[in-house]
Amino acid sequence: MTIGTPMLRKEDPKLLTGEGKFVDDIHVSGELWMGMVRSPMAHAKILSVDVSEALKMPGVHSAYSGADLNGMGLWAAPLPCAWPVTEDMVNPPHFPVAAEYARHVGEIVAVVLADSRYGAADAAEAVIVDFEQLPAVASLDEAVADSKMAHSDLSTNKAYHWALEPDNAAVEAAFANAAHTVTGNFVQQRMIPAAMEPRGVLAVPSPHGGELTLYSASQVPHLLKVLIAATTGLPENKLRVIAPAVGGGFGAKLNVNPDELLAATLSNKLAKPVRWTETRSEAAFSTHQGRGQNQRIELAADADGKVTGCRVHLDADMGAYMMLITPGVPLLGSFLYTGVYDIPAFGFTCDGHFTNLTPTDAYRGAGRPEASYAIERAMDMLAAEMGMDPAELRRRNYIAGGDHFENFTVSSTLAFDSGHYGPNLDKALEMADYDGLRAEQKKRRDAGDAKQLGIGMVTYVEICGLAPSRALGGLNFNSGGWEHATVRMLPTGKVEVVSGSTPHGQGHETSWSQIIATKFGMDPNDVEVLHSDTALSPLGLDTYGSRSLSVGGVAIAMAADKVIEKARLMAAHMFEAAPGDVEYENGSFSVKGTPAKSVHIAELGFGAFLAHDLPDGMEPNLQEQVSFDPPNFAFPFGTHVAVVEIDEGTGNVELLDYIAVDDCGNQVNPLIVEGQVHGGIVQGVGQALFEAAAYDEDGNCQNPSFLDYLVPSPMEMPNIKTDYTYTPSTSNILGVKGVGEAGTIGSAAAVMNAVVDGLSPHGVKDMKMPATPQRVWNAIQGVTV
Amino acid sequence: MLISDLCKTDSVNANNVAVQVKVNGASHSHEVEPRTLLVHYLREDVGLTGTNVGCDTSSCGACTVHLNGESVKSCTVLAVQADEMEVTTIEGLANGDEMHPMQTCFMNNHALQCGYCTPGMVMASVSLLDENPNPTEAEVREGLEGNLCRCTGYHNIVKAVLDAAGGQK
Numbered sequence: 030m031t032i033g034t035p036m037l038r039k040e041d042p043k044l045l046t047g048e049g050k051f052v053d054d055i056h057v058s059g060e061l062w063m064g065m066v067r068s069p070m071a072h073a074k075i076l077s078v079d080v081s082e083a084l085k086m087p088g089v090h091s092a093y094s095g096a097d098l099n100g101m102g103l104w105a106a107p108l109p110c111a112w113p114v115t116e117d118m119v120n121p122p123h124f125p126v127a128a129e130y131a132r133h134v135g136e137i138v139a140v141v142l143a144d145s146r147y148g149a150a151d152a153a154e155a156v157i158v159d160f161e162q163l164p165a166v167a168s169l170d171e172a173v174a175d176s177k178m179a180h181s182d183l184s185t186n187k188a189y190h191w192a193l194e195p196d197n198a199a200v201e202a203a204f205a206n207a208a209h210t211v212t213g214n215f216v217q218q219r220m221i222p223a224a225m226e227p228r229g230v231l232a233v234p235s236p237h238g239g240e241l242t243l244y245s246a247s248q249v250p251h252l253l254k255v256l257i258a259a260t261t262g263l264p265e266n267k268l269r270v271i272a273p274a275v276g277g278g279f280g281a282k283l284n285v286n287p288d289e290l291l292a293a294t295l296s297n298k299l300a301k302p303v304r305w306t307e308t309r310s311e312a313a314f315s316t317h318q319g320r321g322q323n324q325r326i327e328l329a330a331d332a333d334g335k336v337t338g339c340r341v342h343l344d345a346d347m348g349a350y351m352m353l354i355t356p357g358v359p360l361l362g363s364f365l366y367t368g369v370y371d372i373p374a375f376g377f378t379c380d381g382h383f384t385n386l387t388p389t390d391a392y393r394g395a396g397r398p399e400a401s402y403a404i405e406r407a408m409d410m411l412a413a414e415m416g417m418d419p420a421e422l423r424r425r426n427y428i429a430g431g432d433h434f435e436n437f438t439v440s441s442t443l444a445f446d447s448g449h450y451g452p453n454l455d456k457a458l459e460m461a462d463y464d465g466l467r468a469e470q471k472k473r474r475d476a477g478d479a480k481q482l483g484i485g486m487v488t489y490v491e492i493c494g495l496a497p498s499r500a501l502g503g504l505n506f507n508s509g510g511w512e513h514a515t516v517r518m519l520p521t522g523k524v525e526v527v528s529g530s531t532p533h534g535q536g537h538e539t540s541w542s543q544i545i546a547t548k549f550g551m552d553p554n555d556v557e558v559l560h561s562d563t564a565l566s567p568l569g570l571d572t573y574g575s576r577s578l579s580v581g582g583v584a585i586a587m588a589a590d591k592v593i594e595k596a597r598l599m600a601a602h603m604f605e606a607a608p609g610d611v612e613y614e615n616g617s618f619s620v621k622g623t624p625a626k627s628v629h630i631a632e633l634g635f636g637a638f639l640a641h642d643l644p645d646g647m648e649p650n651l652q653e654q655v656s657f658d659p660p661n662f663a664f665p666f667g668t669h670v671a672v673v674e675i676d677e678g679t680g681n682v683e684l685l686d687y688i689a690v691d692d693c694g695n696q697v698n699p700l701i702v703e704g705q706v707h708g709g710i711v712q713g714v715g716q717a718l719f720e721a722a723a724y725d726e727d728g729n730c731q732n733p734s735f736l737d738y739l740v741p742s743p744m745e746m747p748n749i750k751t752d753y754t755y756t757p758s759t760s761n762i763l764g765v766k767g768v769g770e771a772g773t774i775g776s777a778a779a780v781m782n783a784v785v786d787g788l789s790p791h792g793v794k795d796m797k798m799p800a801t802p803q804r805v806w807n808a809i810q811g812v813t814v
Numbered sequence: 815m816l817i818s819d820l821c822k823t824d825s826v827n828a829n830n831v832a833v834q835v836k837v838n839g840a841s842h843s844h845e846v847e848p849r850t851l852l853v854h855y856l857r858e859d860v861g862l863t864g865t866n867v868g869c870d871t872s873s874c875g876a877c878t879v880h881l882n883g884e885s886v887k888s889c890t891v892l893a894v895q896a897d898e899m900e901v902t903t904i905e906g907l908a909n910g911d912e913m914h915p916m917q918t919c920f921m922n923n924h925a926l927q928c929g930y931c932t933p934g935m936v937m938a939s940v941s942l943l944d945e946n947p948n949p950t951e952a953e954v955r956e957g958l959e960g961n962l963c964r965c966t967g968y969h970n971i972v973k974a975v976l977d978a979a980g981g982q983k
Contacts, residue, residue: 041921044929045913045936047864047904054863146854147847225868225876225964226930276866276930277964309869534928534965700924704966708927711967735873735962743955743968772967 031547032763035700038539039554040532049274052229052246053306060231060302061090063291064149066139066156067314068131071165071385071728072179075129075138075158083141083155088148091299092141092156095128103294105262108350109285111507112357114381118189121180121383123350125287131160132179132349133385134729135314137287142295142303165385167728169323169346172382179349179383188347188381189356193363195442199374203338207329211410216797217320217399219346219722220715221313221733222392223740224533226276228316229306230289232296242269243293248278248531250561251569252353252508256285261294268293272561275533279712280391281316282533283573284353288315313733318722319392321346322359326366326403328411329374336411336426338374339440341366341403345381348388355390356381357506361492361574362396364441368404369450369490369666370426375440385728391573393712394770397491398777405487405778409785410794419782420458423488427451435759443492445664446766449692449756450488457486457668457690460750466672474790482685483673483787489775493767494663494760495574510658512576513568514584516545516592517652520638522631524549524556527654529569530581531561535769536701537577541585543697544763548589549630550616568656575665575767578697583761584657591653596633599651602644603628603636663758665766667691669710671779675787680806682718682784684747689775692754694766699753702768707749709772715741716773717780718799833897837862838906846893852886853877855893856903864904864933868962875961878934878941879903885941887934887960904933907940916940916978925974927965935961939975947982949975 030036043049066078078094098104107122126137141152166172166179172186179186194200204210231244241263247253250270258265275282288305296303307315322345329338345359359379367375394401408426412419428437431451438444463484470482495501496510515527526541537560542553559565572581593613600618601608610621619627633651636642640649672686689706696702719739723731732738757764777798784800785793793808830845837860844859856879857863865888868876872890879888880902888901907914916936919925926932935958942949942957949957954975955968963971 037921038924040929041926042913044926044932045904045917045920046908047862047933049929050863051866051930053867054857056858146858147849223964224930225874225928225962226866227868274929277928279964309871309874536927704924704927704970707967707969708965709967712964734871735869736871740962740964741968742960742962743958743972746955746968748951748972749967749969 030553032543032697036539036543036698038536040538051226051274051276052231052244055244057233057302060304061142062146062149063305064141064153065137066153067135068138070160070162071134072163073131073160076161077159078139079157083152086152088144089152090142094139095126098126099128106260109256110351112354114191114356115189120351125290133387165728167724167726172384173344179385186383188383191379193377197376200338200340200376203329203374208332209330209414211414212327213407213410215324215403217322218798219321220319220392220720221722221738222279222281222319224277224279224281227307227312230292231304232292233302234296234300236300240267241297244271245289246275247272248282248533248573249571250563251571254563257293269564272531278533279393280395283391310734313730314387317352317388317390321389322399324403326407328407334415334417334422334425336370336372339367339372341377343379346389347381347383348386350388352388352390355388358396362400364443365397365400366404367439367441369488371428373440393773398774401489401774402778409782446661446759447756453690453692453754454668457670457688461670461688479677481675481787483783485671485779485782485786487775487779488668490664490666491774492662493575494579494659495576498658511656512570512581512584513656514588515654516588518634520635522634526558526585527566528560528581529566530577531571540697544586575769578765579663579761579767580659583763584655586763587657588653588655596630598644599633600628659760661760663760663766665693665771669775669779671783673783673787677809680802682800688750690752691771692756693768694758695764703751705768706751706772710776711741711746713773713776714780716798717777721799831894833893835896836900848894850893851889852891852893852896853888862903862905866930876931876934878937885938915981919974919978923970923974923977925970931963943979
């Protein structure tokens with residue numbers, strides 16, 4: 030089961046039998062449950078907080094208002110924002126519990142601690158808070174209008190203006206000389222990430238030793254450790270953060286949250302373990318949301334359909350506060366608005382705005398699905414404008430004419446590692462029977478069928494492998510982009526891999542074992558992967574941005590190579606040969622010309638441990654470590670085709686078929702790749718057809734629970750037809766690119782292109798997401814909503 | 815939040831009720847608050863944490879267990895309603911070291927990623943095949959409508975259940 034084989038996952042037996050432990054499964058004696066008292070208003074002045082009734086309730090230990098906590102000196106700094114995108118970005122202080130103003134529904138205004146889950150919920154309801162309601166900025170449009178302030182002490186809702194404008198004169202010229210122009214105004218609605226495991230935290234103090242262990246349903250235990258220290262003043266060397274089994278993340282568990290800081294500081298202060306698990310309905314307020322952008326994209330093209338210029342402006346909804354990377358999410362997309370196309374002139378601007386809504390931050394793809402949506406919808410608009418087949422328009426504009434290329438610098442200034450878009454499109458169209466679909470579509474249109482076909486396609490590209498640390502520095506992102514790995518040959522010939530990546534469903538234990546199995550010529554079941562615990566894996570930058578394989582996995586391969594080189598010196602010593610004469614193949618060393626005499630790398634662990642007979646100057650033990658900082662990003666791509674059936678009588682859209690041909694470079698485990706593609710696609714389909722966090726004019730979320738926030742169920746999804754092309758990355762030694770977000774980056778635009786295509790006989794040129802039956806039916810009637 | 819909305823009582827401790835439930839073949843007796851949900855009873859009183867809680871509106875099915883042989887969402891059953899009844903949880907499905915065929919089919923078809931919805935999904939799938947041993951793909955999708963998964967897109971879950979159905983023949 031080496032690299033490239035569909036090994037079944039090592040993670041599965043535990044998860045299939047209930048043996049896997051999530052945070053809410055872990056209990057310690059004497060633990061206290063936190064209950065959060067949350068603001069019922071989107072914007073209000075807090076006049077008073079009365080916890081006296083709560084304190085009288087059975088089992089209640091203590092209760093605190095925001096002012097109480099501020100007075101206890103628990104906070105060394107506000108909640109962190111790691112990405113101040115401009116020097117003058119407005120970043121209002123944000124503390125775990127609001128003391129003076131509540132700025133979104135669900136912001137914590139007091140916390141109670143009780144000895145049971147139900148007791149904490151009861152006590153939270155007994156806290157009496159007197160609010161004075163203030164006007165709320167309840168939508169991005171209201172924030173842009175700027176007539177009400179989300180923060181009453183600010184004079185504008187605008188938090189920053191950021192521009193990526195390499196050559197504005199070229200953009201102006203492209204539009205001045207264009208034969209065709211199109212403008213798309215798109216709304217990326219707010220999304221509730223909805224990982225199936227709600228977030229939760231458990232802090233266990235050591236009152237006499239001073240250590241603090243924090244269990245959190247987190248994608249980022251390593252970042253959390255540093256940032257808890259920075260925001261609370263608790264000594265970093267006394268902190269241990271563990272992300273046990275984590276039930277999905279999708280970006281929503283990539284933050285530093287009020288509950289985590291409260292658990293850490295209160296458990297330390299009270300010398301008692303403190304825990305909290307969010308309820309699903311609470312998650313719409315206690316966990317950040319995704320998307321929330323208004324996009325304007327303009328394309329200029331010549332008479333042949335060659336796109337010559339692309340100009341983009343975004344207004345982005347920050348929500349009430351800047352969380353860890355809130356302001357940077359649009360920047361992650363900014364470089365991708367020219368997509369897979371060779372568009373010589375490009376300009377991008379973005380304004381970030383505060384609203385009185387739950388903060389936004391990363392959600393699967395983080396900025397890149399939005400970018401892909403805008404360019405791929407705009408390409409379809411241009412094709413419609415020119416009366417050209419959308420596949421043909423794409424083909425005419427691919428980088429390198431659709432041929433294979435390496436290290437191509439696009440007008441947004443990034444150098445794409447490699448691409449080969451033409452054959453990828455061909456394969457997708459062939460799998461979809463594109464010509465047959467168009468014929469069927471024409472037949473139904475001619476017959477005036479009640480159910481009409483819509484066919485949509487995208488060719489997406491994404492930026493993965495976050496990130497060259499210097500590139501992040503250049504963007505003012507206060508984090509590195511490296512990943513760390515240690516590979517350890519144990520005395521008995523088994524291997525331990527220590528990884529700084531933090532899986533939450535991605536199957537790292539399996540993939541990393543396959544990398545070692547390939548490098549060392551051994552059974553992947555003889556490899557154990559240690560991760561997600563800062564005591565076991567002290568160095569790491571965790572899992573997000575489709576980075577784990579192309580940065581973390583590569584670090585493991587590099588560390589394995591270093592182990593091989595050390596072992597080669599040991600083998601040469603043993604064979605009394607020059608190291609240059611020692612060959613290595615499939616785990617075994619032998620001297621050139623005498624293959625009968627050989628030693629397996631696994632047999633060298635014991636000698637390295639004993640250290641009785643090592644070459645002069647060699648350190649004992651056979652282990653090596655690598656911190657890999659990638660020289661460039663990786664740019665996976667793919668072509669997706671969506672086929673929808675639109676019921677003209679009801680407006681219902683059914684996804685009939687979905688074809689995905691992805692290219693993530695070389696694959697370590699095709700089974701896991703396929704799973705990532707499936708899940709990603711369905712999340713984008715959810716955005717296109719079903720999901721939207723809906724707010725009323727007062728800033729109340731109307732659909733916080735799963736009753737009315739429509740996560741796709743098995744009923745809405747077809748089987749997904751997948752295939753692949755393989756264009757190795759030039760950014761790393763494995764030639765891998767990343768696939769965690771790919772499906773989501775392609776699918777929302779593919780489905781919406783199909784919906785608009787299906788409605789085009791009615792003169793429909795665009796439609797807002799989600800394409801609900803009501804919206805579609807109205808469009809058929811000629812009503813724009 | 816919703817737990818207390820649904821289950822508010824004035825003096826909870828005085829009203830504790832004795833329940834006796836057979837879980838995975840073993841008898842358990844506890845005194846519980848009348849409002850205690852079966853899923854919290856299983857997780858926090860019996861100590862079997864394999865059954866997960868994914869929502870508070872009976873929508874996601876992560877908490878699916880078998881109650882007297884039929885699948886129920888254990889967040890929608892009170893522990894006191896399970897008094898004198900038999901519960902099977904995900905921990906009770908395997909036969910010693912040997913996984914139940916449905917568990918094996920989930921593994922063989924990569925029908926889980928993060929694994930959080932998985933216990934409920936497996937329990938619902940076992941129940942589905944009990945009722946309809948030879949389902950079509952559409953019937954599997956309809957039968958699992960009450961179980962949500964955010965990772966897999968359902969493709970491989972449906973494949974696993976069809977695989978398990980085929981294996982029963």
